[in-house]
Amino acid sequence: MTSIGTIFQREINAYFLSPVAYVIIAVFTVFSGYFFSIMLGITQESTLRYSLAYTQFILSILTPVITMRLLAEENKTGTIEPLMTAPVTDFEVVFGKFLSAWALYNIMIAPTALYIIFLAWVGSPDYGAIIASYIGLILMGGLFISIGLLVSAVTKNQIVAAVIGIVALLILLVIGLASSGNEGWFYNALKYIGTYDHWDTFTKGIVDTRDVIYYVSFTALLIFIVVRIVESRRWR
């Protein structure tokens, strides 16, 4: 199990040794700040709910950029070979990489804490709702990263990994948005698969076990699939 930590540490270092981490954090901060100020101006409410709704859109585009290099780069440069011939299990490699991307994701959203300070200054925000939103944001990040990791595992090309990841996340967002407010088994199924509804509950300040289970189980399933994909070179 110590190898997870070793892989995690290397991956985090790799993010911050390249411009990737800084660019992503800067882009996210600019856009989330923009949406925060716009929504605050329109609604005049001291809440994060409306600006976070837009945040999901930015995250759908930025998270695949975080994850694109994780396995695609190793596949391309061949470093996967020394890595996998070291005494580490496939799970340790995949999970270490997952955790490092998740950590970067959390570092990326950390500056939004400043908005809370600002809200507290101009009004009286509902802290419970804000905490619930952050729990949702972090859980959603895990899901987004596992999707990006999956795409990165099946290709050698980082750009392809990013583009497919973005498309997949936007589809998940869109099917949730489009079916929201509609009834019937078909829409209910889409609502369940899509990320929007689950995310919306958190921003309202409700931590529903169903939504937590949705994110956690979906993430776990995807990580399991990625481990299988990494392992699959052993069958080919």
Add this chain to the structure above:
Amino acid sequence: MIKVDHLAKRYADVYAVDDISFEVNQGEILGLLGPNGAGKTTTMRILTCYMPATSGTATVAGYDVFRDSINVRKQIGYLPENVPLYPEMRVKEYLSFRAKLKKLPYRERKTKIDECLEKCRITDVQNQIIGTLSKGYRQRVGLADTLVHDPKILILDEPTIGLDPNQIRQVRQLIKELGEKHTILLSTHILPEVEMICGRVIIINKGKIVAMDTPSNLATQLRSGNNIMIEVRGNGEKIKNSLSAIKGVKKVVWHDRGELNNFTIEAERGMDIREDVFANIVKNNGIIREMKQASITLEEIFHQITMQEQEVTI
């Protein structure tokens, strides 16, 4: 230390490795020699647990490569072809990462890394970023990585490819030194390399083992004819005729250089005709200035073996 038993690996319809068996004994340097695409890398990847075999078994240090892969991986140091490294890391940082990955205890790590840096002569670049290093240095960083957990077995895939002659010499020297403490399996398609560092050679072609022996034994075994080269002062015409008459001589090639004559005499396999040649030349009033037996190099053997194979298949 390594035991390979009827190993085969199939890609779609093509056998990359086709039913090979061999053993590597403790403390031995075994060379896997073959043209590109012969199945050397595939064999090594199976032995290092990177990919499984289609059929057959292999054990490394007593552990099965498929069932006991983690234990196998603890025993080996593997240098893949072209030495893939993380370009953004520094040399020492990379080795420290690899040492941790290979579960080297914290207390030993620092001394072990320094020792490897020293052994591979990369102490002076230890704080340099790997991406800025030359090919020769990268190769040595890769070698240092294979040594860092002090494995019993080293598996080196084309360790000298893409290096300049000086670097090749250094790397070979290093491998030779390492051979004193480790069991080494290395692959190459460069013949002099095998002659210089390997105790035993396996020649592999199209996934099959075509020959396996010590380099010098291979040379004697496969000597199809033995050639004698002589330089003689005297009447060339007369000497040529008398040489051709010696029993066992297949062919005499004569280069007339006026006073001096050069002959290349091809004798039948296993016949030593040198004394007869001497007596004949003396009889014809010739003076021998030089006589030597042309020994066949591994290069010729390699060429012969791989060519024979091709002729059969065509």
